[in-house]
Amino acid sequence: MGPAAGLLLLTVVSVCPDASAERRLEYVTVLFRHGDRSPVKAFPTDPHQESDWPQGFGQLSQEGMKQHYNLGQFLRNRYQGFLNQSYERHEISVRSTDYDRTLMSAEANLAGLYPPAGQQVFKPDLMWQPIPVHTVPQSEERLLSFPLADCPRYKQLMNETEHTEDFINMTNTYQDIIELVRNKTGLNKTNVETVWSVYDTLFCESRHNMSAPEWVTPDVMEKLRVLKDFGFQAMFGVHGQQEKSRLQGGLLLGEIVKNLSQMAVPGPEQRLKMMMLSAHDTTVAALQASLNVFNGRQPPYASCQIFELYRDDNGSVSVSLFYRNDSKAEAFPLQLPGCCLNCPLDDFVRITKLSISEDRDKECQVPSEGRDKEVIISLAVSGCLLLFLIALLLGVICWHKEPISNRGYQHVVNQEVGDES
Template sequence: MPPLLVLLLAALSLCGKVTAEKKLQYVTVLFRHGDRSPVRGYPTDPYEESAWPQGFGQLSQEGMRQHVELGQFLRKRYNGFLNESYVRHEITVRSTDYDRTLMSAEANLAGLYPPSGRQVFSPNIKWQPIPVHTVPQSQERLLSFPLRDCPRYEMLMNETEHTEEFLNITSNSQDIIELVRNKTGLKKTSVESVWNVYDTLFCESRHNMTAPDWVTPAVWAKLHVLKDFAFQVLFGVYRQQEKNRLQGGILLGAIVKNITHAATTNERHHLKMMMLSAHDTTVAALQASLNVFNGQQPPYASCHMIELYSDDSGSLSVSMFYRNDSSVEPYALQLPGCSLDCPLEEFVKITKLSISEDRDKECQLPSIGSNREVIITLAVSGCLLLILIIILFVSIVRHKEPLSSRGYRQIINQGMPEES
């Protein structure tokens, strides 16, 4: 190979390394809790709440193991970025106020920050307490979706149920919906209640509990399809972007705000990671607001990572990854309309469409406001029209009155003898 060509290739290789050099600056990690017991049973369920060690809706030991493993993965991925031992300035952990999400966060932190050196407080305990913040579920507005405090969203959900896609799927699934009602003892079944029954059966199957005879492979496949469709209905199918602005856009807005702050901060002890422990619907809501949701229920301990990078030239970019299978590396998620390494300005611009600036206002029912405006407009118009009619009537009467009087006198005079 000619020396000049070798030199050129070496230069190109060097340039490639320089342009590819990126420095991680900030990370948001959102994950679903780990394996759990069913949230509820159904009337004919052979397994009552007492069949589960801690009752319904609780993290299992398998769920604990899943999150220790995820924490170890995060340690490996962000080692060198996060300090090896826990530093409170570097990470903030937020969870919904459920036992299973709080415990998942704690198990995850056990894998992320195994104590060493001065942080070992007992030689027999390979764990250290790290704070996990939460708010009462009644006050949760960041991590629990769908929020049912929005009349406009409820209207959109009602309209979704009248779309052609929803009607077709429910019509084609009447056999399975009827079967679930007949076999479970539920008085009323819908796409949502079928989802709940599927969840219960799924939890039981994962814990080696025998399924009822009516749950054949064909029935199971149909239940799985309806379950995934129920997720899509919550945040898509119909008027997806508006649903996003009223639901997952709340979380997306907070994440974007934190990213932009991290991009401009000069604080010595700045936050490096925001860890969020929540639910499958939370992950789906965020991904739908980013328009990267694959339409499938996020599995236990699935993890969505949003990473902010800077390079030597000062350029900032955002990359996203999704880990929904612990046996393989996370796969990259590409924000529609942008590159895999999305420039921060573009990321903010594109996501702005899914973020409401005034959610309370957008949650109002348009019909109520419109009807009020129509009523006021009609009332004012009616008053003006009445006034106009009165004016015209008075004008006509005044104009015709002298003619009427003369005509009346003429008729009288014709009927009476003239005065002598």
């Protein structure tokens, strides 16, 4: 073994926890996307409008309810022995965005996670119990809904993204599909970033056995899917990924890292074991992009990003990431770039710090065009005034330096000549 290889091995050993050490689960954060839903909207020529959906647009379907009930059962099995068998209010905190579909997804999930037993059964023929889900008004949501529209610098980055080679190539490659969508849907404006909504509507309808328009062939749907996935990549990557993360998903990542760090310090009153977050595909994508583990594809219904905090028998603390993007499969591990699968907490904090802003409001600021013009005008006026003052001052100086004879034609006797005579 050469010295370089030995150094590498030493580095790995010093950074990565001992795989043979006993690890004890201390705390879990789960973020998931809501389940199957109706379309958020329909395009003008769509034969299926809001009245065709039982609860209207953007609502959780019965299939979506089943998906989250199953995810709740998955979490129950995964954390058997860690979470109390019956609901214990101090063990879990649940937060959702203020949308019907995310609130209902959380409730369906909790029904699978905590079926009532014993004293918690309040109606013998109902295997369900109410569990609180917290939210804030959507206008105040800054933790679970991305991309946030309150950041001028992010808008500037998106404008720059649209002028990148990747974005221009994608537009040129799929220009025929973009124009087809414009011609067939009745939409006035279609581009790489907006055609995803058409795909989403058609996708929802196909999942619910609704007939598609004749122009929607399998080839068209596949091309729309590619454009839709690229739209997700452009929102949080393609150009300026880390800065976009600091302005968007880093807000949520920062909160998660703060909670992990707090839970890593044992305390006699520490009883919280799980933080559950119910949100959207863009939330999952934004968070994964800030971790640099986003696979570039839209997170599917009921997909779940998991953070697990472990303590080794030697006292060291580490974080493990898992992602479940298939309702019929187990969660698979994700590796944070630059760290091990079981990433020491100190390294996890250090690596993720690059994607977390300490002053997002300040980083979001960019000089406005109006302000730039005001500054230029002010500088121009100040410059002209300064030049005028300088010219006036020079004029006064020159006036004082002119020969006296030129002012009044007075004869002055030379004193030296007079003394000699």
